[in-house]
Amino acid sequence: MSSFMTEKAAKNINFDYIFGEVKPITEYGIRRKQEAKPFFRGQEADLRNEFNKIRAFIESEKRRDIIDVLKHIKNIQETLERANKNQVLDEVELYEIKNFLIQVKKMDGALRVLPIYNNTLKKLTPLPQLYEMLDPAHENLNTFYIYDEYTDRLKSIRKEKRQIEKDIRSIREKLKAEIEKKHGIRLNLKDEATVSKSLKDKIEDLSKDNRLRVSAENYLNVIFRIKNNDDMDALEHRYEMLSFEEEEEEFCIRQNISLEIKEFYHVLTENTRIIGETDYIIAKANYAQKTNSVEPEIVPELELEVRGGRNLKLEKTLKEKHREYVPVDMSLKKKVICITGANMGGKTVSLRMVGQIAAMASYGMFVPCLYASLCLFDHIFISVGDDQSIEKGLSTFGAEIVNLKEAIDSSEDRSLILVDELAGGTNPKEGYAITRAVVNYLKKKDCITVLTTHYDNVANDEEVQNLQVAGLKLPDEADLTTKNIEQISRYMDYRLIEVKYNRDIPKDALKIARIAGINLEIIEDAENYIN
Structure with missing residues (x-):
């Protein structure tokens, strides 16, 4: 601002107060406002285009819809920079990218109805192909996780894991029923039974059952719990190996998606810039309407x-x-x-x-x-x-x-x-x-x-x-x-x-x-x- 007007001059004419009342919503809009420069002689046409945009947003019925979208846009620049440096994004970061793509699509739809869309307004670039990678199951939800649909291997690993969970549960339920019937006790949801130390015969009887083990003890009670048998140990070992394979497969999937995001780095960054520009213009439109300007x-x-x-x-x-x-x-x-x-x-x-x-x-x-x-x-x-x-x-x-x-x-x-x-x-x-x-x-x-x-x-x-x-x-x-x-x-x-x-x-x-x-x-x- 100094070459056009010093900070002291801005304060003396109260422009610092006025400019402070222009309030963009997103971090991109705030940054755009901070970078704002005045229009000089020779830029009259550019300034009139700026006024056209402000007037279009004041008159548009879609301004409220766009403001609602802006409220849901988060700063993804750091995530984009990580992807651009070949770093593998985590699930939270991939969710941020997916949410950003959803909001870009909504905002682009709202902007298209403005009469200035094909003239002075800078256009967003929706990326349906990238969104497809982040939503292979076509759920169209504002969430993200590593879907089974990404690879056949991932689907197979998770299917086997689910079967193992089912088999372990089945074995445990069978043991639970046999133990309850034999000893006349009730095991809770944790497959545990709490027995008073005053029932010495019951404690001795349960201690002899090799399907049970003492999991805890205090001065009043002894707590018995179902113990894994060989089949359960083997299943749990297999489950652990599959979990390791699942992590490796998920890492490869996140790595591939991150590389794809890198390919669209410049488009995504340009979209953030256009969102900041639009946010700043809407903030000026809001202030113009508020002050009857x-x-x-x-x-x-x-x-x-x-x-x-x-x-x-x-x-x-x-x-x-x-x-x-x-x-x-x-x-x-x-x-x-x-x-x-x-x-x-x-x-x-x-x-x-x-x-x-x-x-x-x-x-x-x-x-x-x-x-x-x-x-x-x-x-x-x-x-x-x-x-x-x-x-x-x-x-x-x-x-x-x-x-x-x-x-x-x-x-x-x-x-x-x-x-x-x-x-x-x-x-x-x-x-x-x-x-x-x-x-x-x-x-x-x-x-x-x-x-x-x-x-x-x-x-x-x-x-x-x-x-x-x-x-x-x-x-x-x-x-x-x-x-x-x-x-x-x-x-x-x-x-x-x-x-x-x-x-x-x-x-x-x-x-x-x-x-x-x-x-x-x-x-x-x-x-x-x-x-």
Whole structure:
């Protein structure tokens, strides 16, 4: 992000918050979001394709189905890498591959109904031939084990093992019946009988039966259990040999499947990439719908126009306080735009909103407004008045100048430069001079520069656009039943109005002081000084 916009700039325009609210579901989608880069000049067609995809998912009835599929997709990249290195996958890993193939097939079916499927949408590649290897019994279940159908040898081994289990069970049941009948006892499901030590004759009798053995003993009881005879020992030995052969055969089968997966390594990896891309686009579609955002019009000319624009982070904060956000219109027609008006009039909010909308559009996102038309920028810079650099020992003004130098150095490129109260941290004469000089310099560049300022006459230039906060619309003094700073938002008109370049900045500071309840004597004395 640094070449387009520093992390500090992203934070200052609240883009870090906005981007954090875009929430892909899969690990592939999260990775795709982390790798996201802005669209630059010359990539307008690619950006419009991105918008087409977002719009298609917003309008699609299948979006919910695709989201449900995404919830079942796990990260198989490590498994794929193991297969690609000729390592033999275990049954859990083979299950992961099978589940992935099932989800790819479902997702591909849902994507095919989208109108953009044959145009801009990247297509998944289902692999029925690989799925067939993972489901030779055609059960179509979201499970995996080494099926008998894989080889005749495996089927034969398992058949013989099942017969041995049956034969052992039959011999044991016969012995059990004979012992129970002879000794008048009941053997449990473990083929055991618990006899009290008080029954000495019974214990002696059972001890003489060579078909039984003592399996356990305590101070109260003796536990007898059926003992294997020669036939059972032979069968169990054969069973053990067959189990070893079964493991070898299963290993060979897993090895063959793993090699087949390796053959499709690049296709499977491409499918994970497409899933991540789709997941990321759907996340942007979800956020666009959640925030009532619209598709911006991307134009080649140096231009930025917004109608009904909203600063998303502030809007959320106000909503939590049950207060209404006032949308703002901005039509930036010149290379330098000055926003003037009283403190608390929303100048900085509007400044950040411009940066937000430009950054969101550049990152292929819909923007929070009723309409937006803008170009793509090479860089976005912002300098806010309270931006201090403690690490470098810079004052507010020093940090401003450092940020400003970075912006000016890149002004040969098409940049969006946002400056809040330039030189507000130094003496007024020098501050005014610096601000006017910066305006004169940047109005010649192929950039859009938006400054907020309190200095009169900075916008006294036909080449500079002056937008003014409509300001306080106070009722009569008698209607101000309480004097509290919280009332300002009730009477402040945050809309921006284009005014003639030679109009003075409105003086709302004393009005704000009056609402805040400052002593009337101080207010009147200040008015005298102004007059």
